[in-house]
Amino acid sequence: MKLAILSESPADEAALRVLVEYVLGAPFATVQPALRARGWPSVEQVLPAILRHLHFNTAADGLVVVVDSDDTVVHDDPHEAVGYYHPLCRICRLRAVFRRTLKNLPPAHGRSAGQQKVLRAVGLAVPAIEAWYLCGRDTAVTETAWIAGQASGRQPYSRRELKWRVYGTERPSLPFELRRAVQEVSRHQGDVRRLENDFPRGFGALAQDLRSWRSAAASPPAPAPLA
């Protein structure tokens, strides 16, 4: 499988590579060069162009996008209802960009009949990817704790505190950040159930999308229309 990862930094990308492989259960190749966005809302703005590029110019089967929730609405079960769209939910917004963009793209040369469109995998790190890195090590860091904090107006931790807990500083160098990111996600040793349990909406949504890729890959291509 060949896929693209849209991330904010090489450290995020390295961690996502590990997690995506855990969920897919198999190694994968990535398109080059690495795709980067400058955080929200740049991700949303650049995503249509990236999808178009991947569709026409690469053999990428799918695109993985993970954004930080920051202080915005966290994706929730009601958002999964058919036709539902929460305008303040970043997962809903990114999924909408995927839908709108892919719907209008004509078939591309070289794409197999079973893989006409770039597959979607969208995740939301609540409130930042460092929360995922702490999963299983700091039991106070969960989506439930964050959402309860949003409801009460008193967040249990800040993005800066999460950085401190992961790196021991708010200003890690890139090599150190990358090393720590990979160390922390590798603790899960291929088993992402704890991440799905503690981050069911942001990480769970990503894992669900990725697992749907396996079934898409397994299903036979649609028969060609009769002439």
Place this chain on the structure above:
Amino acid sequence: MISAVQFRNFKALRSAAVKLGPFNLVIGPNGSGKTSLIQALLRLRSLAGLPAAHRHEEPPPNAAGPELVFHFNPPYQNLHVTLACDTNDFVCNLLVVDHPPGLDGERQWAGLRARLLTIRAFLFDHYAMALPARREDGAQLASNAGNLAAVLAARREKFPAAFALLEEEFRRLVPEFAGLDFRPTPSGQIELVARTAANGGELLAADSLSQGTLYLLAILTLAHDPEPPAIVCLEEADRGVHPRMLREVRDALYRLSYPQDCGEAARAPVQVIATTHSPYLLDLLREHPEEVVLANKQGNAASFERLSDRADLVELLCEASLGDLWYSGILGGVPGE
């Protein structure tokens, strides 16, 4: 080290003040006082090298002339330094020190003065950096880094461990190179060369290196200085560097300001004052708005404002990146049109 500066009639800074932290990224339109802030610090360094006047012996100030007042962080919080001009001049040529009375106060001033004399300001020039340099000019980096070859050669000789760390960082940032070397020129100078990682370690002279490579190397030279100055001012910190590499520029400068965060707790922090016009570099300070100083210009008068003083910043950042917010104009720090 410097906690705040007050300006009066200093260039466009007619009546302005700025608080400074360990790391300061100053953004703003041309003519908004960014360079004037750095020039004020350089003036402080120049005058600190001369005998100081003390408050009780100061001549009558020229009320219409420029005046700069510097405040300091501990252990120098009880000292204040004023740069002023005498009655016949409009150039700051007088340094007045307020310090606690007695020998202890004198000692504090001596300690502060020694630190002020190390203030350095840089605006790197890749043409100058690419030139060979005289070996004896390698004591400290010139303001345009024109003696880069000599500084690095001297560092390799006197501080091999620091040089090795710098070289390792250089290899990481520019992986097409395996290392740095030096060779004499026919005119008796020393030339910087980079060894390629491929092609059998071919040597490329500095004038064959890209501009961005030279700028990154100069920033690494500052960041890995084993005897750094107390304050480093860097104009156009983003100069010549690809936007994706600006994270490395920021981290290198952070290394100076926050040595404990990179395992150098024994080294005194260096106060960094950097300027930029890059929204991409600004984006990297999203988590630390207290490190951003907005320089504003209203007519001919300029002023400073801390980004962290903006009450609605958190809400604004949910809708746009910091760089885009700045460009839009809603934060200030943009040219008048």
